[in-house]
Amino acid sequence: MKPEIQSLVNQVRSGDVRAVARAISSVENRLPESSDLLKALFPYTGKARVIGITGAPGAGKSTLVDQLARFYRKHGRSVGIIAVDPTSPYTGGAILGDRIRMQEHFSDPGIYIRSMATRGSLGGLARTTADVATVLDASGRDLIMIETVGVGQDEVDIVRLAQVTVVILVPGMGDDVQSIKAGIMEIADIFVINKSDRDGAEHVEREIRTLQSLATRRDCWTPPIIKTVASSGQGMSELATAVGDYEAYLQRKDLVLNKSVENWQERLLEMLRDSMLDKARALFSDGNLERMATEVAEHKRDPYTLVEEIAAGVRR
């Protein structure tokens, strides 16, 4: 390993915020050294609790994450926040502004916030998020919160990284949101009804209970429903307790390793896919891709046979 990388690894491990930011940028942009960096950091990970927090747009995720982070800070635990925003690969930063405000807000070095936008079109967001979590974990953060909008497969993949997944609902959302709820029933370890001072909180609670009675979890945990008003910090203590309860449950049932093994099965496949895709891309160099796409667009070639042929040549 290059001495610069070793030096960066040491700085990250000491918790140096600038080094952490640099390491994350390297990982996010998949710079050439990022692979060595991750290899070197990995042995120092596995200590942080990773909490995934997801919910529909407008559910108050940022505020809740903000308040929960404050709560943990009051109890002396350091926090890293990864906010994954489904913004454009082009324009980028609508929510970024929001994050910058949040960053200013936290003069406390015990809270580190990193905003990530969707990158590229061929996925990899879940993987990048996992790699960023690796850096934060190695830097000694006690808790890592991953915050993401709860719609779409990308987001499900992202929260799957977490040991504990919190799903936020709010009273008075429309029909489409109900369908999102169905989609995330299985991944929720804890439900939060945020803005629970609004009308309809009981209705949401009843709906969750109904969905719970239909869903089958592979374990025997019944996800609790915590009512919060994140804007005023109400319910944070109860939420933190629920997180602790679930962790205790996992430990009691020896499920921690199980869950981690399952996650790693997915992640290894994903990493291998990306790695092989890089190989495949290399085959498409020198304008090859455009030429082939043109042939397909002109219907001179069928894409299915084409891809089979290319894939067959990758391992040569």
Added chain:
Amino acid sequence: MKPEIQSLVNQVRSGDVRAVARAISSVENRLPESSDLLKALFPYTGKARVIGITGAPGAGKSTLVDQLARFYRKHGRSVGIIAVDPTSPYTGGAILGDRIRMQEHFSDPGIYIRSMATRGSLGGLARTTADVATVLDASGRDLIMIETVGVGQDEVDIVRLAQVTVVILVPGMGDDVQSIKAGIMEIADIFVINKSDRDGAEHVEREIRTLQSLATRRDCWTPPIIKTVASSGQGMSELATAVGDYEAYLQRKDLVLNKSVENWQERLLEMLRDSMLDKARALFSDGNLERMATEVAEHKRDPYTLVEEIAAGVRR
């Protein structure tokens, strides 16, 4: 090619609805014969217009697609609808019920509706949607509408398949939705303000105009803003006209092939990625994956080196 497949191809081409349904199921579930089926159908595609329709939850997408389909039917064109729902791979069907209602509603065989849920955890939804569109195209549908929730990268990938992308906004959505807007500015060829009889329609229009002045499209098309009230069918004629205008623009500027070549570059890469994933899975056979995931979860092995080794073929 097996005679059964040839026979299915012929039936699909003749527009037989049952054959189309069977072919789509085969493609959706990636049955062994689906690859040959797609290869055989591909030469008969390229005639349908593909319209992508996307918008935030609650924007009234289904209703708008429904009404637009009726409009086209009145003008004698056959329509295929692919509704992509970000529901669970487990519970599946929240929106499905909605779709079944819609299906009953259309006794008209000139409209074919297919609902698709998110499948699997490693993407492929955009690809499956594209393959379903291939079947519908080969079956002779004049128009194919792909409807999806406009959040997340999956959905952006899906609408990218379309020749024309319609983005639906509604008055009075919260801040998160504004960020979604930023994310889809670049992919919108036409904006629809649905529920435009509500307060705030002008405000949304102004916002779109502002975002448009900031965004840079690679072509010189300025996406028009169409106001609709989908529930009463209002604005459908204007929307269909806008779709036609954009197609005429593409043809005038010789951009049809360009756009198709760009789409195919993305799709070929995606197909190759999926194909690589299949290879990756094969490398992990016989409980290998679980064993390795356990070693990683126990921190006995670093996943980054492991994946590199597998990809290099060292561990065969």
